[in-house]
Amino acid sequence: MNYGLKDKVVVISGGTSGIGLATARLAVADGARVFLIGRSEENGLSALGILDADPEMVKFIQADVSTIDGCQSAAEAVNKAAGRVDILVNSAGVYREQWRELVTEDEYQEIMDINVKGTLFLCQVMLPLMTEHGSTIINIASDAGLEGNYGCPVYCASKGAVVALTRALALDYAPRIRVNCVCPGDVATPLVEKQLAAGDYTLEEMAEPYPIGRIGQPEEIAHVICSLASPFNSYMTGSIVPVDGGLTAK
Numbered sequence: 273m274n275y276g277l278k279d280k281v282v283v284i285s286g287g288t289s290g291i292g293l294a295t296a297r298l299a300v301a302d303g304a305r306v307f308l309i310g311r312s313e314e315n316g317l318s319a320l321g322i323l324d325a326d327p328e329m330v331k332f333i334q335a336d337v338s339t340i341d342g343c344q345s346a347a348e349a350v351n352k353a354a355g356r357v358d359i360l361v362n363s364a365g366v367y368r369e370q371w372r373e374l375v376t377e378d379e380y381q382e383i384m385d386i387n388v389k390g391t392l393f394l395c396q397v398m399l400p401l402m403t404e405h406g407s408t409i410i411n412i413a414s415d416a417g418l419e420g421n422y423g424c425p426v427y428c429a430s431k432g433a434v435v436a437l438t439r440a441l442a443l444d445y446a447p448r449i450r451v452n453c454v455c456p457g458d459v460a461t462p463l464v465e466k467q468l469a470a471g472d473y474t475l476e477e478m479a480e481p482y483p484i485g486r487i488g489q490p491e492e493i494a495h496v497i498c499s500l501a502s503p504f505n506s507y508m509t510g511s512i513v514p515v516d517g518g519l520t521a522k
């Protein structure tokens with residue numbers, strides 16, 4: 273696949289797992305220089321092993337995007353190594369189920385800090401490094417940011433905020449920087465593995481409402497992310513793109 277990403281500097285929060293890691297794989301194959309951000313060093317080193325790429329082309333940055341300090345340290349590391357950012361993918365995120373009447377302040381804070389604050393402040397610190405006309409940001413929200421889901425009100429609120437943030441940033445930074453958002457349905461990643469292990473439903477039950485008849489694969493989301501990031505895709509900004517096997521078409 274030629275996305276036109278050769279020699280582009282791509283920063284992926286949550287690049288050590290799931291959708292972010294699949295995006296890294298496609299970007300590396302296209303000749304991009306990729307930085308993976310995550311908290312766990314073990315997962316970071318494992319991701320580097322899976323990608324098995326030239327160490328000059330893929331680097332792991334250990335940082336927690338839920339804090340402004342964490343975002344800043346990640347930006348400093350990218351600036352030192354590459355001096356610029358062409359593409360920022362905000363894929364770091366957590367999913368938690370909790371009924372509305374049981375949500376605690378700590379649970380609210382964790383989800384909002386990673387999913388919303390992390391997305392906003394990583395954009396803020398990376399934007400000064402996005403000096404090239406045609407630089408682009410792709411935020412990862414969810415079908416849960418487009419419509420309600422049962423038993424996860426804070427997650428829904430956090431992803432709705434990412435959708436709104438995307439539109440606001442697209443207006444603020446046009447025409448220099450394009451900002452778009454991908455809204456996956458359920459995707460077979462460690463996030464969903466944990467969800468299934470903690471929930472009282474099966475993979476088959478999870479897949480049942482999807483018109484395509486199954487949940488997604490990380491590569492199917494990564495392909496759309498790389499297509500949005502591609503310089504060939506020069507007229508698209510402020511767009512919210514469902515990639516959900518038809519779930520939200522109903």
Ligand SMILES: NC(=O)c1ccc[n+]([C@@H]2O[C@H](COP(=O)([O-])OP(=O)(O)OC[C@H]3O[C@@H](n4cnc5c(N)ncnc54)[C@H](OP(=O)(O)O)[C@@H]3O)[C@@H](O)[C@H]2O)c1
Nearest residue numbers: 286289290291310311312336337364365414458459461463
């Ligand atoms: N999988 C799905 O069904 C699905 C559906 C809709 C939307 N999404 C969204 O897609 C995105 C990626 O999900 P996924 O399924 O790929 O999840 P995943 O496999 O659990 O990966 C999450 C990634 O985010 C990183 N991360 C989490 N908190 C972080 C923090 N505070 N600072 C830096 N990195 C952090 C994780 O690394 P560390 O834990 O090491 O930090 C990991 O690399 C998320 O925003 C998720 O909400 C997923």
